[in-house]
Amino acid sequence: MKKIGQTLRLLRQSKGLSQREVAEGVMDFSYYNRVENDKVNISFSKLLLLLENFDISIEEFMFLNENNNKKDLRTLIADAYYLGNIQTLLKLEKLCIKQFEESDKILFRHSFILCRLLFARRNNExxxxxxxxxxxxxxxxxxxxxxxxxxxxxxFYDILPTEMVFFLFEQMCIGKKKHSIADLSGFDMLVFHFNVIDLAIKHEKYSLAKKILEETKKEFFNPLNLLAVTICNYYDGLFLILFGNDAEQGTKLAEETIVVLESCKLKYQAQRHKEFLEEIKAKVQPI
Known part of the structure; x- marks a missing residue:
C-alpha cells in the first residue's frame, strides 16, 4: 500500500479531530502519530477501524490516497472532465457532497457546483x-x-453576469482592493486575468481585452514565467486575427502556444485554447 499518513492527516483535520480521538480504541496514540508521519505501517484491519472513526469507506479513502500529493480537488475535477473520465467525475461529485455535509466548508459546496457545471457542459445544457x-x-x-x-x-466567470465579473476584476486586479497580495498566488491571478480577456473578447469588448492584456504583461510578464509569456503570445496572435492585421501570423502565434501547452502536458488548457482559436477564426470579421 502506498504511504497513507498525509491522507489520514488531511481527513482528520477536515473533521476537526485530534490524533487521540482518531486512535482511540484502535491503537496507541503515539503509534498513530508515527503512522501519520509515515514512519510505520499499519495492517489493513487497523486501517479499516480508523476509517470507521472518519466515517469514510475504504474505496473513498483509496481514491483520495491515490491522488493525494498530486493534485487538489479542483484540479482532479477539471482533469476528469477534460479527459472524459465521467465515472471519476461522479465519484468526485459525491465526495464533495459528503464533505460539505460533514464539514460545512464552502469550498466543497463550490466544488460540487463545479461538477454540476461540467456535467451540464458535457450535455450541452x-x-x-x-x-x-x-x-x-x-x-x-x-x-x-x-x-x-x-x-x-x-x-464560473463565463456563466456569471458579465458586468459583475468585469467589476470584480477591476476591484481585485486593477484597483488591487479587498485582498492581500500574500493571499493570492501569482498563478491563480494570472489565470483569472486570461479568463477575463476571454470574456471581453467573447463580448466584443476588444479595447478592454487589450487593456487587460497590457496589464497582464506588466504584472506577470518575464522570461522566467513560461506560462505568462506563452499565453500572452497566444492573445497577441488572437488580436492580429481580430483586427485583420495579419491573420496568418496571428494563427501561427496562437498555434505555437497550443503546441507549447501540449508539450508541458497541460492538455486541457491546450484544448480550451484550441477551441477558442477556432471560434475566433470562424466568426471574425475585419474590424
Missing amino acids: KLEQRYIDEIVDYLNSLSYYTRNDVRMLSD
Whole structure:
C-alpha cells in the first residue's frame, strides 16, 4: 500500500479531530502519530477501524490516497472532465457532497457546483439557475477575497453576469482592493486575468481585452514565467486575427502556444485554447 499518513492527516483535520480521538480504541496514540508521519505501517484491519472513526469507506479513502500529493480537488475535477473520465467525475461529485455535509466548508459546496457545471457542459445544457444565483450571492457577500475566491471566479466567470465579473476584476486586479497580495498566488491571478480577456473578447469588448492584456504583461510578464509569456503570445496572435492585421501570423502565434501547452502536458488548457482559436477564426470579421 502506498504511504497513507498525509491522507489520514488531511481527513482528520477536515473533521476537526485530534490524533487521540482518531486512535482511540484502535491503537496507541503515539503509534498513530508515527503512522501519520509515515514512519510505520499499519495492517489493513487497523486501517479499516480508523476509517470507521472518519466515517469514510475504504474505496473513498483509496481514491483520495491515490491522488493525494498530486493534485487538489479542483484540479482532479477539471482533469476528469477534460479527459472524459465521467465515472471519476461522479465519484468526485459525491465526495464533495459528503464533505460539505460533514464539514460545512464552502469550498466543497463550490466544488460540487463545479461538477454540476461540467456535467451540464458535457450535455450541452445550461447550469441550473439556482446554482448560478448561489455563486452570485456568495460573491456579493464578500468584503475580502481569498485565493479560493479567485479560483472560483476562474471556474464560473463565463456563466456569471458579465458586468459583475468585469467589476470584480477591476476591484481585485486593477484597483488591487479587498485582498492581500500574500493571499493570492501569482498563478491563480494570472489565470483569472486570461479568463477575463476571454470574456471581453467573447463580448466584443476588444479595447478592454487589450487593456487587460497590457496589464497582464506588466504584472506577470518575464522570461522566467513560461506560462505568462506563452499565453500572452497566444492573445497577441488572437488580436492580429481580430483586427485583420495579419491573420496568418496571428494563427501561427496562437498555434505555437497550443503546441507549447501540449508539450508541458497541460492538455486541457491546450484544448480550451484550441477551441477558442477556432471560434475566433470562424466568426471574425475585419474590424
